[in-house]
Amino acid sequence: MAAVQLVLQAQDVHTYYGHSHVLQGVSLQILEGQIVALLGRNGVGKTTFVRSVIGFTPPLRGRISLFGRDVTRLSPERRARLGLGLIPQGRRVFRSLTVEENIEVAARGEGGTSLQDLMEIFPNLNERLRVRAGKLSGGEQQMVAIARGLRTTPRLLLMDEPSEGLAPLLVQKLTELIRQIRADGVSILLVEQNLPLALEVADFVYIMERGRVVYQGLPEQLARDLQAQSAFLGI
């Protein structure tokens, strides 16, 4: 029982934007070494949940624990230092820094997945290390954002729709990459709209609808549950 550790435990999280009650009691947990997928249509509150875990929009009610420690009142930078990494939605790179600087700034002087190892994963970035990230294509920027997330060597990595806008070939690569990251001992919260990708890699699946978790189960279970797919994902 004590052998398996909870890397993330969110209990009854209520998060607001001003008066707008966006998360209405979300509970979700991730065990060490797991890939947990969080699915749901646009605007149901997935990113808001990610921001609550990171600490940008702390919940007004509820509790968030990381690695067995209550972090509900902790600042984002303190949470990051505990081993929480983020690959934000929408290719957020530092546009005026080069590819190399974008990745190295994440190292914060400590260890981590080396630049060399990252370049083996993203060989096409290798030739562009000295190029300003603002000049890259969308797909390349996404790669930089992912590489940056990995450079910190998080224990838990939050990925907010990493496949958004990627060409099918790159999505395939992303699938392999997510598996590889997990094999290196990193737990992952994978926020996605791409159902096949999520079903392929996830150990457990949550679906949100209007700020609540409306479905949770094993991926095989959801793969067979066409009714849930059409009701919550519009498929």
Add this chain to the structure above:
Amino acid sequence: MSRRYWIPAVGLGLLFLSAVPTLLPRYAIDLIAQGMIFAIVGMGLDILVGYLGLPSLGHAAFFGLASYGLAIPVTRLGWAPWAGAGVGLLTAAVAAALFGLLAVRCRGVYFLVSTLAFGQVLWGGAVKWTSVSGGYNGIPGIPRPSLFGWSLWEPDAFYYFVYAVFVVVAAMLVLFVLSPVGKILTGIRESESRMRVLGYRNQLYRYMAFSLSAFVTGIAGILMAYFNTFVGPDSLHWSLSAQTLLMVILGGAGTLLGPAGAGILLVVAQNLISNVTERWTMVLGLLYVATMLFAPRGVLVLLRGLLAQRRPSS
């Protein structure tokens, strides 16, 4: 812009500056020495404006504080000129360390207003506290020191002293912005939240950069006090802060060498134009408007763009 252009350009610039005493008349030599002093202020302020995105309207405070910090012990207590320079720099650094605690919490227009208020409070103090500061009359009779047996009263020696300080400060700041810390500052300017997610304490870096910026400005304050052998409340006034801010914007915030060049050229231009017309501030205003219209990111960045267009292949 590729190194192919700016390394020769900077080299030529430095070469020219080093030859100024042999090429130009006394009047022009002094003017360019003064320009290099303002160039130091421009680079110091650019750390704040260009690398942290914090426009200051009170940077003259650190300039003036260093000058007064030098002038008061030297003229009133008979301290040696070098010791006075130490006191001046310390005064600017301590003021920056204290005021920085508040300033780095402010953003945008709040930063502008708080720095403006800070500068004007000190200006008011210098005007009112006559027994110490000499009020509007300021403090005359600041002596220049000697360096390695060279008296800095000797005009050429003084010019080369300013030149050496300018080159050293510029080199240090270039190394600073190219260092990992410089990249962190750029990251903070682009996105505070992204840096927080990476675990950075942004305020700490801001504070450090603010202090560095103020200290560099203090160095210029020391040089200016030696240059004029005088300090008055104008050295603290917001109009001086505004001029240096314009200098940074005209030269191109975030380019370091752009504001340095603008500092030298503006001092020279101010003198040339003042001979023709009284309305220097109007000319400066027009320059500013023209820059905003045609080169909103500064003249250096405009030049970069033009050079890049002439060379279509990367």
